Amino acid sequence: MNAVSAGGITVTGAPAARLSPLARRAGLKTGERRVGWLFMTPALIAFAAVILAPFLSALGLAFTRYDLQTPNPVFIGLANFAQIAASPEIRESFVVTFVFVSLATVFTIVLALAWALILNQPFRGRAALRTATIIPWVLPSTVSAFIWAWIFNSRYGLLNAAMLEMGLIDQPVAWLSTSAGAMTAIVIAKVWISIPVTMTFFLAGLQSLDREQIDAARVDGAGDFAVLKDHVLPHLRPVLLVVVVLAVIGNLQQFDKIYALTGGGPVRATTVLSIEVYRRAFDSWDIGMASAVGLLWVATIIPPAYLYLRHLLKTV
C-alpha cells in the first residue's frame, strides 16, 4: 500500500484516505522515508563530489609528499607538519591571519552595530539608506579591491590627498608598499565589505526590542547610554554571538579581496593562510604541503564553526 510514493494516479488516493488512520500512517512512513531520501539524493551527490571528497582527499594528502618532483603522492607521516613547525614563513602566516581576523572582526562588529542603531532611528530617507547600505557587500571582489587600491594609491590616492590637506603627512605615502599600510588597507576594505550584512543581522535583532520596557526605564529616568547598556545591548546578545562567529569564519576564509588588493604582499606582510595555501598549491604545486597548511587552517576554523553549527542546529 504505497499510494503516497506511487504518485500521480488519482485512483489509488481515494481508498488510501478510507484506510484506518493507523494503516495509512504506516504506509506513509515507508513512503516518506523513500521519497525523503529521493529528494535529498541530488544534493548529496553534488555535496559528495565537490565538497566532501575534495576535503577528505586533502586531509589524506596532508600526510604525503606530492609536488612537481613527486608525481604520485608518497606517504610521509607528519613530515609536512614538522616542516611547518620549523618554517618561520608559515608561522608568520598564522600571525598575519590572527592580526587580520582580529582587527577585521572587531571593527566590523563595532561599526555595524553603530550603523544598525543609527538606521533603527526614525528619520527621513532611512529606507533608502538601508537599501544603499547593501552596496559594498554585493560588489564583485575585484571591484571592491580596485576601489580601495585606488583610494590607497601612492601617487593619486584619495587617502594621501586627504591626509596632505589636513596636514597629517608631509608627502604622499606608498601605503600598499609598507607592511602596516597594506594590513590597514585589507582590514579597512574587509570591514567596509562586511558592515552591510552584519548590520542587517543587528537590525533584525533590534526589531524585536521590547518598547514598553524601554519606555518604563525612561520614566524611571534612564539616560540614553543607560538604555543602550542595560536594554539594547543585552537584547542583542544572541545575535552578537552569531554575528561574531560568522565574521570570524568569513575573515578566516577571506581570499579574493586580499589577493586582488595586495597579492599577499608587500613580501609576506598580508599573506594570510588562504593566500599561503593558494601559493603553495597553485604557484609552487606543492600539493602535500598546501594540504597540510590547509588542514591547520581548517583547525583554526573549527572552534567558531562549532559554535555556529550548534546555534543553527537548535532550529533544525
Next chain:
Amino acid sequence: MLELSSTPARITFGVFAALLAAFLFSPVYWLIISALKGNAELYRVIPTLWPHEPVLAHVRTAFERGNLFLNLKNSLVVSGGAAVLNTALAAYAGYSVAKFNYAGRRPLMVLLLSAQVLPFGLLLITIYPVMARFGLLDTHLGLILASIVFALPVSTYMLYSYFSQAPTEIIEAARADGAGEWRIFHTIILPLSIPALVTVFLYAFMWSWNDLLYSMTLIVSEDKRTIGPGLLLNYLNETNADWGGAMAASIVASLPILIAFAFLQRWFIQGVTAGAVK
C-alpha cells in the same frame, strides 16, 4: 526606538552617523566620479571632488579593451548556470528535510551545513586535479559544478526554513486526492515558494558572479574568462595601470548584480537573516 534625551546626545549621534555614512558611501562615490574624469583630471595629487569636466572616454575604452563584453557574457553563463543548479539542489534537499520525517535527516543537514566552514581554497586543491581528470578544467561546466561549494549549504538551510513554514495541510490534502509527491512539490509547493527561490537564486548568483579564486584557477583560456579575473588581468598590471578604465569597467561589472538587488532586496534580507536570528 531610542528617542535621544538631550541635544548634545543628538549632535554626537549625528556626527557618528555622518562619519559612518561617509565611510560606507564615499568609496562608491569615488568609484563613480573617477570613472567620469578625464586622465588630466584623474591623475592629480590633490583630486577634484567631483568631475569638473565629465567625460565618457573611460566607459568607451572599457568596452573596447580586454573583452569586457565577452567576460560579462561568460559570467552570465557561469553564474546563471551555477544559480539554477544550486537552487534546484537546495530546493529538493530543503524540502526533504522540512517535510519528510525519516531517520538521518538531521545528520544530513548537519553534514551539509558543516561544509560552509570548509575553506574554499582548501577544497580547490583537490577539485582542480579532479576537474582535470574529467576534462572539465577550463570549461564553464567545470566552473559551474565547482561553484556549488559557495552557496549550497546556506541555500539548503534557507529553503529548509521556508518550506518548514508551508502548511502541511495542503500537502496532506493533495496526498488524499492522490497526487504524487513529485507532482505535489512541483505544482503546489514550488509556485508558493517563488520569493524564497528567487532569494536563493540571487544568493548563489552573487557568490558566483563575485568570485575570484575559483574562476581564476579553473578557467585558463582568455575567451572563457569571467568578469572577476577578467578585470584583474586586464587592468592594473604593474607596468600599465589604467585607473579610469578600471573604474569604468568595475561599474559595468557591478551593474547587473546591483540592479538585481535593487528589486529584490527586501526578500533577500529576510531570507538571509531568517535562519540566524531567532
